[in-house]
Amino acid sequence: xxxxxxxxxxxxxxxxxxxxxxxxxxxxxxxxxxxxxxxxxxxxxxxxxxxxxxxxxxxxxxxxxxxxxxxxxxxxxxxxxxxxxxxxxxxxxxxxxxxxxxxxxxxxxxxxxxxxxxxxxxxxxxxxxxxxxxxxxxxxxx
Numbered sequence: 001x002x003x004x005x006x007x008x009x010x011x012x013x014x015x016x017x018x019x020x021x022x023x024x025x026x027x028x029x030x031x032x033x034x035x036x037x038x039x040x041x042x043x044x045x046x047x048x049x050x051x052x053x054x055x056x057x058x059x060x061x062x063x064x065x066x067x068x069x070x071x072x073x074x075x076x077x078x079x080x081x082x083x084x085x086x087x088x089x090x091x092x093x094x095x096x097x098x099x100x101x102x103x104x105x106x107x108x109x110x111x112x113x114x115x116x117x118x119x120x121x122x123x124x125x126x127x128x129x130x131x132x133x134x135x136x137x138x139x140x141x142x
Contacts, residue, residue: 003072006111010070010077018064022053030115037121059091060101068104077109083123087132094134103128 001009009028016024032045042048057063063085070079083103088096105123109116129135 001111001114003074003077005114006075006077006109007070007072009111009114009116010079010109011067014065014067014079020057022050022057025053026050028109028116029119030112030117033116034118035121036119037123055091056085058089059087059094059096060085061088062086075111077111078106079109080104080106083128091132092134094132097132099132101128101131103131 013025013028016027026046026049029046029049033049034044035042035049038052042052063083065081065083068080068082070077072078081104083101083105085101087094087099087101090096103124105121107122108120110118126135
Protein backbone atom coordinates (compact mmCIF):
# COMPACT_ATOMS: atom_id res chain seq x y z
CA UNK A 1 0.00 0.00 0.00
CA UNK A 2 1.10 3.57 -0.48
CA UNK A 3 2.30 5.92 2.25
CA UNK A 4 -0.95 7.88 1.92
CA UNK A 5 -3.03 4.72 2.34
CA UNK A 6 -1.06 3.72 5.45
CA UNK A 7 -1.54 7.20 6.91
CA UNK A 8 -5.26 6.98 6.20
CA UNK A 9 -5.48 3.63 8.03
CA UNK A 10 -3.55 5.08 10.99
CA UNK A 11 -5.64 8.25 11.23
CA UNK A 12 -8.92 6.30 11.00
CA UNK A 13 -7.65 3.95 13.71
CA UNK A 14 -6.77 6.86 16.02
CA UNK A 15 -10.24 8.33 15.50
CA UNK A 16 -11.72 5.01 16.62
CA UNK A 17 -9.40 4.91 19.64
CA UNK A 18 -10.54 8.36 20.72
CA UNK A 19 -14.18 7.35 20.14
CA UNK A 20 -13.66 4.50 22.67
CA UNK A 21 -14.05 1.91 19.91
CA UNK A 22 -11.29 -0.52 20.89
CA UNK A 23 -12.23 -3.20 18.38
CA UNK A 24 -12.32 -0.58 15.61
CA UNK A 25 -8.88 0.63 16.68
CA UNK A 26 -7.49 -2.91 16.70
CA UNK A 27 -8.64 -3.52 13.10
CA UNK A 28 -5.47 -1.70 12.01
CA UNK A 29 -3.31 -4.52 13.37
CA UNK A 30 -2.51 -7.91 11.87
CA UNK A 31 -3.71 -10.56 14.34
CA UNK A 32 -0.12 -11.69 14.93
CA UNK A 33 1.33 -8.17 15.25
CA UNK A 34 4.67 -7.97 17.03
CA UNK A 35 4.98 -5.08 19.47
CA UNK A 36 8.01 -3.65 21.23
CA UNK A 37 8.46 -1.18 24.05
CA UNK A 38 5.40 -1.72 26.21
CA UNK A 39 6.27 -1.57 29.88
CA UNK A 40 5.14 -5.08 30.79
CA UNK A 41 4.91 -8.56 29.32
CA UNK A 42 1.69 -9.20 27.40
CA UNK A 43 0.20 -11.98 25.33
CA UNK A 44 1.45 -11.93 21.74
CA UNK A 45 -0.51 -10.40 18.87
CA UNK A 46 -3.74 -8.44 18.94
CA UNK A 47 -4.83 -10.27 22.11
CA UNK A 48 -1.98 -8.62 24.02
CA UNK A 49 -2.82 -5.18 22.67
CA UNK A 50 -6.49 -5.70 23.53
CA UNK A 51 -5.53 -6.64 27.09
CA UNK A 52 -3.17 -3.66 27.42
CA UNK A 53 -5.67 -1.09 26.15
CA UNK A 54 -8.57 -2.61 28.12
CA UNK A 55 -6.58 -2.19 31.35
CA UNK A 56 -5.56 1.33 30.35
CA UNK A 57 -9.18 2.28 29.56
CA UNK A 58 -10.31 0.89 32.94
CA UNK A 59 -7.87 3.18 34.69
CA UNK A 60 -8.40 6.15 32.37
CA UNK A 61 -11.94 5.94 30.94
CA UNK A 62 -11.68 9.37 29.28
CA UNK A 63 -8.28 8.70 27.71
CA UNK A 64 -7.46 10.09 24.29
CA UNK A 65 -4.45 10.52 22.06
CA UNK A 66 -3.67 13.82 20.38
CA UNK A 67 -1.43 13.38 17.35
CA UNK A 68 1.22 16.06 17.25
CA UNK A 69 3.05 14.79 14.14
CA UNK A 70 2.21 11.91 11.82
CA UNK A 71 4.58 10.98 9.02
CA UNK A 72 5.10 8.08 6.63
CA UNK A 73 7.99 6.73 4.67
CA UNK A 74 7.69 3.56 2.67
CA UNK A 75 5.89 0.93 4.75
CA UNK A 76 6.40 2.77 8.06
CA UNK A 77 4.42 5.45 9.83
CA UNK A 78 5.44 7.44 12.89
CA UNK A 79 3.09 9.21 15.26
CA UNK A 80 4.29 11.64 17.94
CA UNK A 81 1.37 11.94 20.33
CA UNK A 82 0.28 13.20 23.71
CA UNK A 83 -1.80 10.94 25.97
CA UNK A 84 -4.48 12.63 28.07
CA UNK A 85 -6.52 10.78 30.67
CA UNK A 86 -7.96 11.15 34.14
CA UNK A 87 -7.04 8.38 36.58
CA UNK A 88 -10.63 7.43 37.52
CA UNK A 89 -10.25 3.66 37.89
CA UNK A 90 -7.86 1.08 39.23
CA UNK A 91 -4.72 0.85 37.10
CA UNK A 92 -2.01 -1.73 37.80
CA UNK A 93 -3.29 -2.01 41.36
CA UNK A 94 -3.17 1.73 41.94
CA UNK A 95 -6.42 3.18 43.28
CA UNK A 96 -7.89 6.12 41.37
CA UNK A 97 -6.28 9.48 42.12
CA UNK A 98 -8.57 11.58 39.89
CA UNK A 99 -5.41 13.22 38.51
CA UNK A 100 -5.17 14.26 34.89
CA UNK A 101 -2.22 12.52 33.26
CA UNK A 102 -0.51 14.16 30.31
CA UNK A 103 2.21 12.01 28.78
CA UNK A 104 4.11 12.24 25.48
CA UNK A 105 5.14 9.33 23.30
CA UNK A 106 6.10 8.14 19.87
CA UNK A 107 4.93 5.01 18.09
CA UNK A 108 6.14 3.58 14.79
CA UNK A 109 4.16 1.07 12.74
CA UNK A 110 5.32 -1.23 9.96
CA UNK A 111 2.53 -1.92 7.48
CA UNK A 112 2.15 -4.83 5.07
CA UNK A 113 -0.94 -5.16 2.88
CA UNK A 114 -2.86 -2.52 4.82
CA UNK A 115 -2.25 -3.98 8.28
CA UNK A 116 0.27 -3.11 10.96
CA UNK A 117 2.51 -6.15 11.40
CA UNK A 118 5.03 -4.65 13.83
CA UNK A 119 4.99 -1.65 16.14
CA UNK A 120 7.44 0.14 18.44
CA UNK A 121 6.36 2.28 21.41
CA UNK A 122 8.51 4.87 23.19
CA UNK A 123 6.84 6.88 25.91
CA UNK A 124 7.51 8.57 29.22
CA UNK A 125 6.48 5.66 31.45
CA UNK A 126 8.23 7.07 34.51
CA UNK A 127 6.52 10.44 34.11
CA UNK A 128 3.18 8.69 33.54
CA UNK A 129 3.50 6.61 36.72
CA UNK A 130 4.83 9.55 38.74
CA UNK A 131 1.71 11.56 37.88
CA UNK A 132 -0.53 8.95 39.53
CA UNK A 133 1.78 8.46 42.51
CA UNK A 134 3.07 5.04 41.44
CA UNK A 135 6.69 6.22 41.22
CA UNK A 136 8.55 8.61 43.49
CA UNK A 137 9.32 12.11 42.31
CA UNK A 138 13.02 12.73 42.18
CA UNK A 139 14.28 16.17 43.09
CA UNK A 140 17.17 17.22 40.91
CA UNK A 141 19.80 19.53 42.37
CA UNK A 142 20.98 22.39 40.22
